[in-house]
Amino acid sequence: MSDKKYVNVFEFEDEAKKNLTNNAYTYYRSGANAEHTLRDNIDAYSRIKLNPYVCAGLKDIDLTTTVLGQKLSIPIGIAPSAMHRMATPRGELTTVTAAKKVGTIYTLSSLATTNMEDVAKEQPDALRWFQLYIAKDRKITEVMVREAERLGYRAIAVTVDAPYLGIREGDERNKFTLPPHLKLEILESFKKEFAVKGKEGSGLFEMFKDQIDPAMSWEDIKWLKSFTKLPVILKGIQNGEDALRAAQLGVHIWVTNHGGRQLDTVRSTIDMLPEVMHAIKDYRNTVEVYVDGGIRRGTDVLKCLALGAKCVFIGRPLLFSLAAEGEQGVLKMFELFEKEMKVAMMLLGAGKISDLGLKHLVKATIPVSNL
Amino acid sequence: MSDKKYVNVFEFEDEAKKNLTNNAYTYYRSGANAEHTLRDNIDAYSRIKLNPYVCAGLKDIDLTTTVLGQKLSIPIGIAPSAMHRMATPRGELTTVTAAKKVGTIYTLSSLATTNMEDVAKEQPDALRWFQLYIAKDRKITEVMVREAERLGYRAIAVTVDAPYLGIREGDERNKFTLPPHLKLEILESFKKEFAVKGKEGSGLFEMFKDQIDPAMSWEDIKWLKSFTKLPVILKGIQNGEDALRAAQLGVHIWVTNHGGRQLDTVRSTIDMLPEVMHAIKDYRNTVEVYVDGGIRRGTDVLKCLALGAKCVFIGRPLLFSLAAEGEQGVLKMFELFEKEMKVAMMLLGAGKISDLGLKHLVKATIPVSNL
Amino acid sequence: MSDKKYVNVFEFEDEAKKNLTNNAYTYYRSGANAEHTLRDNIDAYSRIKLNPYVCAGLKDIDLTTTVLGQKLSIPIGIAPSAMHRMATPRGELTTVTAAKKVGTIYTLSSLATTNMEDVAKEQPDALRWFQLYIAKDRKITEVMVREAERLGYRAIAVTVDAPYLGIREGDERNKFTLPPHLKLEILESFKKEFAVKGKEGSGLFEMFKDQIDPAMSWEDIKWLKSFTKLPVILKGIQNGEDALRAAQLGVHIWVTNHGGRQLDTVRSTIDMLPEVMHAIKDYRNTVEVYVDGGIRRGTDVLKCLALGAKCVFIGRPLLFSLAAEGEQGVLKMFELFEKEMKVAMMLLGAGKISDLGLKHLVKATIPVSNL
Amino acid sequence: MSDKKYVNVFEFEDEAKKNLTNNAYTYYRSGANAEHTLRDNIDAYSRIKLNPYVCAGLKDIDLTTTVLGQKLSIPIGIAPSAMHRMATPRGELTTVTAAKKVGTIYTLSSLATTNMEDVAKEQPDALRWFQLYIAKDRKITEVMVREAERLGYRAIAVTVDAPYLGIREGDERNKFTLPPHLKLEILESFKKEFAVKGKEGSGLFEMFKDQIDPAMSWEDIKWLKSFTKLPVILKGIQNGEDALRAAQLGVHIWVTNHGGRQLDTVRSTIDMLPEVMHAIKDYRNTVEVYVDGGIRRGTDVLKCLALGAKCVFIGRPLLFSLAAEGEQGVLKMFELFEKEMKVAMMLLGAGKISDLGLKHLVKATIPVSNL
Numbered sequence A, B, C, D: 001m002s003d004k005k006y007v008n009v010f011e012f013e014d015e016a017k018k019n020l021t022n023n024a025y026t027y028y029r030s031g032a033n034a035e036h037t038l039r040d041n042i043d044a045y046s047r048i049k050l051n052p053y054v055c056a057g058l059k060d061i062d063l064t065t066t067v068l069g070q071k072l073s074i075p076i077g078i079a080p081s082a083m084h085r086m087a088t089p090r091g092e093l094t095t096v097t098a099a100k101k102v103g104t105i106y107t108l109s110s111l112a113t114t115n116m117e118d119v120a121k122e123q124p125d126a127l128r129w130f131q132l133y134i135a136k137d138r139k140i141t142e143v144m145v146r147e148a149e150r151l152g153y154r155a156i157a158v159t160v161d162a163p164y165l166g167i168r169e170g171d172e173r174n175k176f177t178l179p180p181h182l183k184l185e186i187l188e189s190f191k192k193e194f195a196v197k198g199k200e201g202s203g204l205f206e207m208f209k210d211q212i213d214p215a216m217s218w219e220d221i222k223w224l225k226s227f228t229k230l231p232v233i234l235k236g237i238q239n240g241e242d243a244l245r246a247a248q249l250g251v252h253i254w255v256t257n258h259g260g261r262q263l264d265t266v267r268s269t270i271d272m273l274p275e276v277m278h279a280i281k282d283y284r285n286t287v288e289v290y291v292d293g294g295i296r297r298g299t300d301v302l303k304c305l306a307l308g309a310k311c312v313f314i315g316r317p318l319l320f321s322l323a324a325e326g327e328q329g330v331l332k333m334f335e336l337f338e339k340e341m342k343v344a345m346m347l348l349g350a351g352k353i354s355d356l357g358l359k360h361l362v363k364a365t366i367p368v369s370n371l
Ligand SMILES: Cc1cc2nc3c(=O)[nH]c(=O)nc-3n(C[C@H](O)[C@H](O)[C@H](O)COP(=O)(O)O)c2cc1C
Pocket: A027, A028, A029, A041, A079, A080, A081, A082, A109, A110, A111, A131, A159, A235, A256, A257, A258, A259, A260, A261, A292, A293, A294, A295, A313, A314, A315, A316, A317, A319
């Protein structure tokens, strides 16, 4: 176990880079096309200003919260991301163990390099969610969901922002493919055509086009709701209109642009959030809203929660801390978020998650030109 | 034939540079004066955010469209640009062949290094348009238009943003001139004073001042309409007032700032487009609007179409792909646009060109300061 | 005594760097986390434009002003900052002497490396204020305040923006600690647990968490007011709501974000000031407002005063000029501010401090787009 | 005579730098303090967009205009600038000769290194104006004005933005002083205390403080008007309020911030102009408005004129072209402006100066977010 100290979440990336092949590092890091949205996901947070209240009389800070009825130690879940065995030998098994230790949600990706059962067995009591891509062959999808239920996954996050895979130029250049000793264990366990082999351009792009159904529609969401008892979450909602539609179907909402990896020049997620919250305001008792994308600072988390998100999720920080130091890296990364959040909430004058609200964001700075 | 793979349209420029003289490369690349507009033509696209809808149930994407009654395989035409023989030995013959294979419009420039007839013969069935500069000697202009009609060109695009040629500083420095073995075949076939010889500053600038009529006016447009049956397009419209005037005369509108090569510090073309669309709203059944300038991404095309353009045109991407790999380069460049557009439309939730509309652009991001 | 000439306040930093250990320099320079607010504190001033009036008929400029009934030679006080003996051998004794010579306020930090009595004895007649952190053990706080009264300090500035210490990444990396030959003389004279020893991360961060009371509240302010006759100032007010609350309790207001060292991504202080002034408008006869943060230019001072601040304070310019050349450095630094202010007021058309007002700031530049 | 070709006005600076001492180059180049306004004077022009009209039917372009009843060949005058003999051996004699050849205004600075009479004799028929600083000793000022009248200067431009000289840090560092073989011939011919000798910091700053009257006021303007028949212009007006006051006294208005050399963080001049034009709208028949600052492009000139300025003035372009190649350099520089203006007006659709108006500026680009 390394005794390297990290002073912020960004620093795991440098360490990770040392341990990853260029093929893997590029796959983890990249965004779609010119990566405008990838950058904006991060930059947008510095445009939003916090509004601190003093003399708040807070003894300490409580970061716990409740998501879909389950208690989390910190309002930061692990977003689904593919292929953890490229980052660390035991891959998803390491991740689920870290999530259990932290006390937060682990969302297992359909594109994992470990199968659903092994992950479940590794940490039966972990707060596991399952992320679903809807296959052209709906039978496969149905069986997968039933399997998730059987293995104690607590929610189904259907990814709706990826009818096609986005074009990531680095992966095109590298003709990205899974290292030969690894497999998409979950998908291939259902059908072996799901393999990722790079020939022309990105192999993942090709597999997607062949096997995942771009024609997935709102009807499929109803169908899913019809046969599973698990809460359903739509991961990929990006505007108020779709958010309302989701809420009306009784599914939860995960605001994301897939970490800037799908459609370039869409808004940063934090810029989408106010519109989404506004659209579903009549459903706030029954529908939860989550958000991910570019969250690297304790203050980023607070801004999302102040706008109304129930919790946030992280993608690359998980991957890079995992690649840097395995389970230990993930724990260190969460400790950093915890410390930053606690200090920031103390300075903001908010003692617990439910205290956070719009008042903690600067709504109107009076410019001199308006005096 | 090279097997070099390009992952985006920008990459052709580097390859082209290797094959071009500095004289030619500078001529192709440059914009007017400080090149503010040249840069802004490109930058403006990243300021406009796409608004994707999920669960759209699309099986695949249809990029075909209809322009002036003709079917295109993709809503991207080839803008007129001068002197293709500096880029590739057979010059415009190569371009027209590529256009035919792609299934899109090729606009032949008045300043071509191949004459109208040879281009026509090379691809009699290609969707050829002819770009016209109005000469001081109107007789020449009239004969040229008749010749275009005779040779099966399908429309006349009159360039109205170039009463004088803009000042491109690189060409001034290089004293730009055509290589001695080339000629402005079209113009010189009508009158040999159209030759481009650099003495003081840019030779093209001087030829223009001598031979092209700066005093061209709306009367000339009426005159043109009076004797040709071909559709007339005004290439160079840059605001709503002129657009309305054009629409009232029954001519089509090509919004362009000539690729930032004429008047520096005018708006980017995508910033002109809403005003133009608004101005001609009563004529949208009869008048088509096209736009060019800085289009390098599939998403750029979608933004133009969502605002109401019928199709877009590209200048430098054609020249650089032509210089990089001749016909092959042009085909590869169009394939890239096609792939980017298809992925983007799938992610946007629009299955065909006519589905695109304002709803696919972010109209109002609620800033935190407005909550 | 060095005869080095400085042409602006920024230049002291380079000189200081030569004389400081990396440990000390980093501590002085740093801001919290990504240092957005640190940078914005400075940048914000260049966004505010001055509006000069000509032909003002001013013979000369009078910079004197009155703060809490005391006359200052210049409306720039010295903000409290910790540990001056890291900058210069006699530390706070040098600072208080310089302040006396300049004729302005010196605010002694609780975290000084010289005790309250020695500072008082060094310059009994200096305009000394005392900055207070509220200790977990309130007895200590009470004794400290009584001591300040006894020793002729003229006001108590309670720092309210630091229930926890902000995270300064440089200090975390350096495991910041006081050099062994130095002590927090004031705090340790009351209780020796206040020592700063770096183990894991910043030693100051740890001392703070152990000894300073994060639960400090508005009740404590009332309690303080109840037993001291000295004017009380809340240092750390950052919005209008808290400002009003302070004004209602009859305490003065020091708008600051602690030099960008506490909560990152809060507004620059000059962006907070209009909201604060507006909120306390009914109390402007009794409550004074001060501001600090990023003030490096004579024009920065004028902008604060034009918005309604009674005077400004400086942190790092004091530390860097002190480290550069001790007392002499501080005097040179104030001379620079004096010269810049006098020239700027002459050019602005304002002859004395009380002439400054909103009219000297550009309220509305008519953009061409509004003509 | 050099046959070096310049393709834009900026290029003279590089050439000038080769011929100038560092002392002189820095003096010419610098702006006040952090040079925010210096930079913004130039940058502001690229924020204003031109709005071109096509098919304007213009044969050629007429750049002539009338200022104070005198015909200019081009609407660009020469602003007063000090000490031309640092740039070229015959100094102001060369400048006035160039101005005569160009057919435009030459404003002789009070700080010239050639006396008023020699300049007048060199070019008796040139359109000469005289720039005045009001000396502490008003007698000197009065005599100077009478001398200007006697020698055929056609207007008095009183500089009102320099009660003190601005702080230019480069000059402070260089302890700027006139080279020993040169003198402020005009001022010293009236009183020898006007000499510029650098001791501590800038020598010009010190001379100013000693000899020029900061207490100059609107009364002095009335006094000036009372005894001279020459038109009076206030050079340094920076807002609408002062502009109105000037107009009411019947003097003309020169909007300038002294090339960013006086008060830093004032607006760029082009950002001041709309407010000034609006304020004096009832006086537009009798009062002329000029503007200078950062004008380097033909399009910059057009933007000023479109907003209502009668003509513009240039400072550094004159100095740098003069230092680059003497008279020849100045003529080349004006030729560049002439070419850029002619091309730009042709492309804009404006055939003569009086055609220019607000319609040639983009007033409202409809952002997508407003559709
Ligand atoms: C390397 C990588 C792989 C990903 N794989 C998936 C996936 O399999 N399924 C999915 O729904 N999202 C996937 N995502 C998106 C993440 O769930 C999440 O939305 C995104 O990473 C959040 O942005 P961040 O990386 O800036 O935190 C992936 C993201 C990355 C970076």
